[in-house]
Amino acid sequence: MNNFTYIAADTPKQAANIISQNPDAAFIAGGTNLIDLMKENIAKPNQLIDLNKIPGLDEITELPDAGLRLGALARNADTAYHPLVQERYPLLADAILAGASAQLRNMATNGGNLLQRTRCYYFYDIATPCNKREPGSGCAAYDGYNRMNAILGSSEHCVAVFPSDMCVALAALNATVNVSGATGERQIPFNEFHRLPGDTPQLDNNLQHGEIITSIDLPPGGLNKNYSYLKLRDRTSYAFALVSIATAFELKDGLIVDARIALGGVAHKPWRVTEAEEFLKNKQPAKESFTQAATLILKGAVGLKHNAFKIELAKRAIVRNCLTALNPDK
Template sequence: MLIAGGTNLVDLWKYNLLHPKLLVDINHLSECHSITELEDGGLRLGALVSNADTAYHPLVEERYPLLSKAILAGASAQIRNMATNGGNLLQRTRCYYFYDPDAPCNKRNPGSGCSAIEGYNRIHAILGASSACIAVFPSDMCVALAALGAVVQVVGKNGERSIPFTDFHRLPGDTPEVDNALQPGELITSIDLPGHGFARHYSYLKLRDRHSYAFALVSVATALDIEDGVIRDARIALGGVAHKPWRVADAEASLVGKEANEESFAAAADIILQGAQGFQYNQFKIELAKRAIIRNGMMALHPETQLPGAQPSA
């Protein structure tokens, strides 16, 4: 198994959920340690750059503040200093039952069953789940990357390939043990951001049980292009609700040409949450997600008010 920051892999090893026969340290891959500008105006984030260095990079803060804000909402400062960009994409679910080796879990032991469906499922999925798994993907960074339309660059024995971010993570279906689109032996080398970073109107909202070092019950990344009060382009991605960051193209398209107000965001939220299904302990997440989408849309109109000590614009 490959190891870089090890912030998830080592945890899984300690919990006796992984048993690597050999660890290969990839930190010497110098070409994956940089953040560079692309010819099309975008930005290439090396897979081995730490989450902290990415969040505080001047070009990320200037052009992609949504990404910076999402990264800083995750984990703790110590973990962000160690965790890598590539590893962030590959982290495993934080489902209680996945981490309990004595509990049936299809993601950990395919075919054994899903304990969460009839168990304590407060943090679990309301969208895209299956009868095999209702776990959620825990990343904050990835929610922003999904909203921005990033592209994952990978290399393997068959050469290099590019994977659109919306296609990188997968829904559980009948094979919840397969988290993403990587083929055996493939390695993430970078994550490419498009030239347009939605730096004027953006917001990341993370709703959780405590303010620090907690995974999202619901999170929302919103990026808007607005001209004369009318939305020209919109991106909305949800975290904490599905097996992958959740985007619905029809909802984003429905906002184009509309006024940027609560009514418009509420209508988009209804589209995003079509088919949402709660379980015994997480029914509240459906209404919570709708309110979060509306609130975050309004927050994106004035991102300067999200800074510590800032006052709302007149």
């Protein structure tokens, strides 16, 4: 681990001003991902800017429109067990509790969850080429052991997947990310926050250098009656998803009037296909319709040497999770 200086910021503006003057600085909150990256000599910040003393960013509050604001410094565990999250957005609570371990959830922050780096084996192995770690060096995973890697939205430059469970649910719930920087504040729709790799796989999201996530807004109507989060992995705990699915429906008079399906473990960002969701509207919730929606979602999927099985796995998992969402209490 390299040497670094440390400073604790008192406000988002102060934190943004400090980091905007130093391209090699990094924010630290829970540190559950950053410290690992530093230990492995993947991240080498020369300065850490601690955000934990900024007041108010750890709060979870109701919004005037009956939505909910999740503070960026609120811990994942506190978010998952918050009464309003469990009542109004149980899909999000279930997704958070499917991730990591209890110890990590007690430390990890909501903002940090959005910013975590891929867990691709080659990204963590500094002896191998990785365009995400070192742009232009190549993608060792493309022809390597790629069981955990992407089947959707990848490029020849990167086949990494985004590892978050929480973000899959946030994508399905149409969340909004509030950020603050030296030039002011802005809002980013959740589905525009993360990026596909394209020619710049080193860029995970659309934050500008110096911007800090302050909170995440959930719109009213959390689709809290018919929902399910399914995570398929090699072992039942402490493992990242091969495929995960966040599903939520609004049903009326026996028909689907709103449908949300987001996938994790398959792409560089949480994967949603609005065409599939629109297809399900005004249809009866039945296996046949869910199967057709799954086909639309996986359209264009490309398997690599070791992960082609994920295409069929994802299709079947979507159908299973849609059926589970019809009776979430069973």
